[in-house]
Amino acid sequence: MTGHSPTEMMVVAGARAMAGTRVCFVGIGLPNIAVALAQRTVAPAIELIYESGVYGARPSRLPLSIGDPCLVTGATAAMGMLELFQYYLQRGLVDLGFLGAAQLDRYGNVNTTVIGPYDAPRTRLPGSGGASEIAQNAREVFVLMRQSRRSFVPRVDFVTSSGRGLSRVITDLGEFAHRDGELTLTHLHPGVDVDQVREATGWPLSVAADLAESAPPTDAELRLLREELDPDRTYLR
Amino acid sequence: MSKVVTMAEAVAAYVPDGATVAIEGFTHLISFAAGHEVIRQRRRDLTLCRLTPDVVYDQMVGAGVARKLVFSWLGNPGVGSLHAIRRAVESGALEIEEYSHFGMVGRYAAGAANLPFYPLRSYLDSDLPAVNPALRTVRSPYDGEEIHVVPPLRPDVTIVHAQRADRDGNTQVWGLLGCQKEAAFAAAHVVVVAEEVVDPQVIRADPNRTLIPGLVVDAVVHCPRGAHPSFAQGHYDRDNAFYLAWDAVSRDPARLAAWLDEWVYGTADHAGYLDRLGADRWTGLTPGPARSGTVDYGDYR
Numbered sequence: 001m002t003g004h005s006p007t008e009m010m011v012v013a014g015a016r017a018m019a020g021t022r023v024c025f026v027g028i029g030l031p032n033i034a035v036a037l038a039q040r041t042v043a044p045a046i047e048l049i050y051e052s053g054v055y056g057a058r059p060s061r062l063p064l065s066i067g068d069p070c071l072v073t074g075a076t077a078a079m080g081m082l083e084l085f086q087y088y089l090q091r092g093l094v095d096l097g098f099l100g101a102a103q104l105d106r107y108g109n110v111n112t113t114v115i116g117p118y119d120a121p122r123t124r125l126p127g128s129g130g131a132s133e134i135a136q137n138a139r140e141v142f143v144l145m146r147q148s149r150r151s152f153v154p155r156v157d158f159v160t161s162s163g164r165g166l167s168r169v170i171t172d173l174g175e176f177a178h179r180d181g182e183l184t185l186t187h188l189h190p191g192v193d194v195d196q197v198r199e200a201t202g203w204p205l206s207v208a209a210d211l212a213e214s215a216p217p218t219d220a221e222l223r224l225l226r227e228e229l230d231p232d233r234t235y236l237r
Numbered sequence: 238m239s240k241v242v243t244m245a246e247a248v249a250a251y252v253p254d255g256a257t258v259a260i261e262g263f264t265h266l267i268s269f270a271a272g273h274e275v276i277r278q279r280r281r282d283l284t285l286c287r288l289t290p291d292v293v294y295d296q297m298v299g300a301g302v303a304r305k306l307v308f309s310w311l312g313n314p315g316v317g318s319l320h321a322i323r324r325a326v327e328s329g330a331l332e333i334e335e336y337s338h339f340g341m342v343g344r345y346a347a348g349a350a351n352l353p354f355y356p357l358r359s360y361l362d363s364d365l366p367a368v369n370p371a372l373r374t375v376r377s378p379y380d381g382e383e384i385h386v387v388p389p390l391r392p393d394v395t396i397v398h399a400q401r402a403d404r405d406g407n408t409q410v411w412g413l414l415g416c417q418k419e420a421a422f423a424a425a426h427v428v429v430v431a432e433e434v435v436d437p438q439v440i441r442a443d444p445n446r447t448l449i450p451g452l453v454v455d456a457v458v459h460c461p462r463g464a465h466p467s468f469a470q471g472h473y474d475r476d477n478a479f480y481l482a483w484d485a486v487s488r489d490p491a492r493l494a495a496w497l498d499e500w501v502y503g504t505a506d507h508a509g510y511l512d513r514l515g516a517d518r519w520t521g522l523t524p525g526p527a528r529s530g531t532v533d534y535g536d537y538r
Binding site for chain 2: 028029051052053054063064065066067068069071072073074078079080081082085089090113118119120121122123124125126127128129130131132133135136137158159160161162164
């Protein structure tokens with residue numbers, strides 16, 4: 001299999017970062033694909049938790065929403081959300097959670113609430129959902145998103161969830177880790193240079209001394225993505 | 238005594254103008270039929286509570302029934318925005334009170350358990366408490382730890398859809414359970430909308446599956462497929478095509494008004510809505526069987 005898209009590289013990097021993860025709190029969209037890929041490659045023992053109230057999901061199709069019936073059929077447990085948030089998340093049983101972000105700043109603060117002032121928003125976004133509690137209670141938190149100056153901003157308009165718990169950001173250009181209180185570029189994807197990342201980052205970019213290049217997706221990874229996990233190319237355009 | 242009534246009777250009796258209403262169900266079992274009847278009866282000034290307002294509240298806000306929205310995630314799941322609500326929020330026409338999912342669930346739990354607040358580990362360094370003064374902190378009297386708290390939420394009426402209930406309102410649900418149990422126990426009145434109204438013996442044969450007892454239920458409405466376009470586990474699938482198509486409808490106020498005219502004001506009840514939807518709609522939405530095993534409760538006579 002030859003060639004790969006930046007989005008495929010991002011999802012593959014996200015999956016590899018989950019090596020050894022046991023319990024993962026999953027969102028919809030790209031993280032869902034990354035988790036499914038990890039389950040078939042580096043993290044075969046991973047257990048999926050969905051905030052809709054499912055532990056140990058084995059989805060038989062790619063769910064459009066996090067409340068899809070395919071998450072329940074064949075799962076280890078289905079429960080009320082109070083039980084899930086209290087006993088699984090707040091109890092500290094979740095190793096890794098994924099957050100979506102409309103805006104992200106250099107400290108890892110995430111905004112999914114408003115663009116512009118809260119009381120007179122230019123754009124009203126969905127809000128927290130489970131993000132605020134996932135950020136605080138999951139052992140590690142990843143953001144998986146395409147990178148641009150529009151989304152990687154000097155200061156988020158609203159802190160929906162604090163950057164304190166955010167450990168890694170994986171984008172279509174490279175990978176960031178939370179080091180010394182700020183997001184630091186640790187990996188470049190093949191064919192990307194630091195200037196490209198700087199161009200797509202709205203704050204003075206901090207680059208790790210040990211900056212590395214991500215290994216390109218393997219044939220096996222690409223085959224799983226294209227033939228099994230997203231054959232209709234719903235997410236991996 | 239049977240509590241079975243029509244949807245029109247239930248809404249007329251338990252959803253007055255100005256009421257605080259929770260139509261709960263997380264993606265699963267959302268009573269669109271109840272939402273439509275509230276629109277048909279032209280209720281006004283409602284405070285609508287739901288973790289995820291979903292398309293049902295987008296329709297209700299678009300129809301002008303609401304004054305205020307209490308929520309934790311405002312979107313069309315897997316699709317994008319709820320445009321009618323977004324327009325109302327951005328123009329300032331709709332008041333909002335915003336939490337996180339755990340915060341909303343905790344609010345119902347405090348209401349259900351008759352407690353003054355619910356403590357949770359969330360909102361640390363978030364801007365949410367700055368814009369919602371109901372998000373506060375208390376100090377533990379045991380070790381001094383400071384923790385965020387949310388106030389109880391006690392709806393005037395909670396409306397839930399379920400796979401089955403008996404005539405007294407004893408209600409069984411399987412699949413995603415959301416926060417219907419907490420929202421029901423927290424409310425002054427409860428309306429249960431059921432795919433099937435079953436003999437009490439069906440309920441008693443499987444007591445662990447009872448989510449809400451008739452003890453807290455005021456009315457039972459028999460309304461098959463009343464959760465469309467959301468789903469009822471084992472009965473019908475989520476109509477994702479409807480959710481995807483809703484985006485273009487709700488984006489345009491004129492199209493939204495035409496949709497409400499055709500599908501809500503233009504139908505007498507949910508049976509009329511289903512007629513318009515047509516029988517063919519269900520062919521792709523009917524799952525195959527995946528039956529649970531049975532357990533033996535034991536006979537102790």
